[in-house]
Amino acid sequence: MTVRRAIPLLFALLVAGCGRDPAMDKMVAEKKLKPQEYAVLPDSEKVRYKDIILRVPAQWGGAILPFDKGPYESPIDKTVHSGDLQTMVGLYNQSLFELQHPRVKVEYINFDMWTDNFRSALAVALSAKKAPAYYIARDLPQTIEQGIYADITELMKTWDQFSQQPEGSIRQGTVDGHIYTIAANELGATVIRYRKDWFREAGIFNERGEPGPRSDWTWDDYRAYAKKLTDVAKNRHGGAADDAGSMHYVEANGLDLYIPDSTGQNDWRFNDKDPRILESLQAVRELVNSDKSITYSTTMGWYERHNEFDSGRVGMISSFSPHIARESLTSPTKMGNNIPYRDTVGMAPLPRGKNGYNPLQPITNPIGFDPTLSPEQLKAALDWVTSWFYGDSFLNRMRNAVLEAKLKGQQSEVYAEYLILPYKPKENLLDKPLEEVFPKDYIATYKAIREAHSPPLPRQYGLQEPPPAEFSKAVHALYAEAITSQIDLKALLAKHANLINTNLFRFGGKADSDKMRRYIKDRTEFYQKYQPEFYAKDWKQRLTTYYRIPD
Template identity: 65%
Template sequence: MRKSSVLLSISLAILLGGCKQVSPFEQAIKAGSLTSQGYTVLPDADKVRYKNVILRVPSEWGGAQLPLDKGPYLSPVDKAIHNGDIGPLIGIYNQALFELQNPRVKVEYINFDMWTDNFRSALAVSLSAGKAPAYYIARDLPQTIEQGMYADLTDIMKGWDQFQNQPEGSIRQGTVNGKIYTLAANELGAVVIRYRKDWFREIGVFNEYGEPGPRSDWTWDDFRRYAKMLTKDNRKGYAGAIGSMNYAEAYGIDYYVPDQTEKYTWRFNGSDPRLLLALQSVRDICQKDKSVTTSVTMGWTEWHNEFDSGRAAMISGFAPHIPRDSILNPTKMGKDKPFRDTVGMVTLPLGSNGYNSLQPITNPIGFDPTLSKDQLRAAFEWCKSWFYGDMFANRMRNAILEAKLKGKQSETYVEYLVLPYKPKENLLDKPLEQVFPPDYLGVYKALRAAHAPPLPREFGLAEPAINELNKAVVALYSDAINTNTDLKSLIAKHGNLINTNLLQFGGKQDHDKLKRYIEARTEHYKKYLPKYYDKEWKQKTTSLYRLPAGN
């Protein structure tokens, strides 16, 4: 009896003690604060229950792009394994790793095409149906932000150790009325000029590195001269939509300026004498010099085809593409023409007024505004890990190994060259200087040092839809190139169109916001482009950017 009572009491004590020990565990489950260690000991049913933060990852950024069909194998995973298709498997591994690091999170890959024309309506439909991914490209800014399609990230961003590494342009793009909505993706880029080094050697133009090609501080006039020199019977100096890389951009001409009548916020900048010069210069280049191929039936893919088939000496290109081509397609320009010695890159030409349009851009990423707090945090953690953290390192490590096994150059060098963040670890076996020619490195050095001017949206000013405005401006340039109509009447005609269709914002001009915006620009130019400030901007603030006295 005694024995049994002792046993009973002991077992009771154990039970009670056990209860006491169990309850914090239960609490941890309820609060969702289990560590990875605590999570792994849970029974399966509890594990399923515990994973209650759904993170929908777009398969384009962070997805495991498994083969579409399984073919003769058991499953797509099986196929990837036996095919030596390690990339998607690393994606799965990364997913498992991330879920272990964040036990409450359950990652789901979804297909969401972010590059369609109707991005905005497609996103709106997915958002209202609750089917949008947790994060996606931020396009059509700032209107999409104003319509509530992106979550406010201000607090998360401010408390992030790599916030300072964000390209300034990317931050400015995604800032509306002082609040930050976007994060930079993993490629630092800009539109640059891709040129043929061998042909620049022919015309005897060399850059500051002693290699053939234009100097990084070349001007629009140099561009025009070189284009003409490079034009020969079967090839043109430049191929491309001349509206996208033109005089106006080099000289920093804005397409809209404060409305001097104060009726609207903005008016088309039709009275700027530089605009007239820009149109004249573009018209001359096409009609007199005949050094440019340009057509409405050609797009970027075609421009690149023109360049690759040797019918254009310069085209506009996207900065990361050129180093990537030099790694992935080293014999693209011909067996006897190594890519890095044949194709060069340089930043866009400058204006002679000291303006420099170079600004680093990345694809900005925004987050689903309907996410819960936990989901938002998880999505942000995922982005960090994917862009420069553990997942990034895994991908890079695998890329190096895989390339070695398959006997190819590894793309990793490019990833490190264009990364806007500071990665946790450096996995490269040799410095980038040994991989890329100085002109590639020079562009990236300049890109990292460049600064982006303030945008009206940061001060709460409305902006016209950028795509629509671009279309309208392209139409103006197209008319200037393809007709002989008097340029002033062209400006008047298209200006009227832009004013009525794109700049007719309701409401009165907000004097204060406008003033702060102009002051911010003045500060920016004083600090970073003093030559431009002295030569032109100072005078502009008394004319085009003069604030009306009223209000």
Template identity: 25%
Template structure:
């Protein structure tokens, strides 16, 4: 596991002069740390702006920002490779589901004692966020983002198809019917889209469908796949029918998420996504609406993905500097800036009490619906180090089914065999 803060100094000699980790400062000089933020577009600009503000107000610490050479989706393999050498950052943006995996590395810091400082106001973070950043009782960083999945709909595209916006009690059958009716092949308009690029985004939308029907991703002991249950097969079969039979799904094979561009340009009726896309929709002047996910028997359960700023050890000064920076970055005042720039949801309860919060709600129409939808986020992805591999196998199966190369049962059964083999490896 990870070493305590006081023990981090033993790594100091190993990191001098390393590109990814920066240079070890003189004992009486400013502490230099590097953050791999993995952000793009408005989010990248916002984090860089905030870092500049921190550097100006904290002369004893200098934070350098880098993308890490990867987007957030590709950060885990990038960090894993970097940690085999000394060219790793002090802070990296990592999905919450990756915490069990990254926490096993001895270079991951332990901030448990640091966050107990009353000034941090640790309990102000939502419980799901604190859970996502804590592994076996050890805090490995700070919460970065909390979100959930909703359906964004293009009002003009639905109206042109003679459809009303989805109501509060809509179902997945309604979703399929609306997608089919709003598809116009000649005009290049699709009802909805689904990623098939092989990343987590391909499976993220499947899990709520499975959960709503009473299924799950893995067995309770996390030793076997459960996603190839009748509930999983029914969910994927519905999507396959939309893609193969109805031809209402645009299959997005681009890591750059072309589906979002289609939605912005009026060629997509419905788009399953989250609060992070609202700034783009605002910039594109899309006339959009927001709805919770379709439901199953009245259950509109969604999925939430708390993401983390994870801290890595170089020496004690740098770990403390990284923690100090993150305490500042995740404070209510700085987070309101981040939220206003990016459309992200509040990661602290106290943010909703700030005077500028109402202006934030007005800036992003529909953000109030997404915030309220956190109540429908009842489960998290399995906290196992093997989850990324399981996700990749399922993503491959989804692609095979939606491309018409496999039926839903075969695709999920094949993914389950691979997942079971991965889960059987000791230490998972």
């Protein structure tokens, strides 16, 4: 062989030798190293050992370095010198987690899950296998049916804090006995956010003698208070409503907007049978148009409603309890320099019905996991999430938050994080009890939230449910039309019931009466146990009317 001929061969051998040997890689990966064994590996081996990629959404569970280095030498320099402690702690947590999980490499990705186009962005990301490992689980159970979340039933069996999750949260993410979601960091409920100073002016006080509604107030009280707080000349209204419309009447009375289809053709039909649905439409129309105690606009959504409240034009709105707790610490002067937030903004449970129904239901922000993850990735993702929301990462963040707040002379958010946490953190970092930080109404409402129970959901029994976003939109349209038009309410109800039955309750296939029976039986037992007054006054009656199951 001439030298000239041998050169390409030698070159080829050299290239092949420099390449990664997959068998070797596998061997390295299969040898499960302990953190201390991993720590002594040379850098080149460390890199090769990391074969479980965990994509973490930077905005929810991560910390991303600034994109721009600005006048500094590098983004990390900027982070250090500009006092961006949150990013530094985020990176520290990442490093700590990777040391605890030597095979895992955490990659932060930019994935905004709080915008309206989140659903379509997620669908594309999942199809392209570029989705984050976990994300907020919206539109349950439709998104579970779409296959958007991994089945985590088996993983849940080995998880020590499984039982800490609120019952309602577990029910939300369970379909036909399989679990698809876990609770994130916010335990809360839909509550009434109210102006304490307005209530004081109106002479309305709760059982503790503070301005505000009693914890067992009813929908009739709500209507009376809304009227009392209204002063049209001053552009003040008792409440603000977006399309949600039902103005708490339906929630207060525990009315079911859909009931079993007596024909047996579908699982459900819209509840145009219960005369109280008609009453609720009438009530809503009166609140807005006759009482004029509720300001209404089609364009009003969640943010607009809160803007109305923050701008001092509205005395009561429905809100999410964790937001109030957080705001009281982060924006203490939001309502004005001279009026501390905690003395101005109150929190009360939703009003009850005359039938003894208590609508308070604990909820959390659920998390779902990418279904295309390998079992190792899924386990790593769960470890990351639990560490972030109540484990080591959580504690590090909280410690930093306390220190940072002290340095900046601010109130620490940590108290709010502890107040709303669904889990038991590994360590209590609070230097004073929550009762000293939050007003009594917040503490009392949170106590009630923690003690409340959520009824079973059809999805747990394998029964189909209408798409939540679309169903809620359809119901909003019904109430909006009741408010903005003068149409006869019976005709209006019939028109919308037909529309909803045609579009949202035809799942294809016959209803499964066995599943329906089990669901109603469990729901009955639930009310007997947790809401006996409602059971005796109302639910028993429903069992003989529109909750009777076809054979």
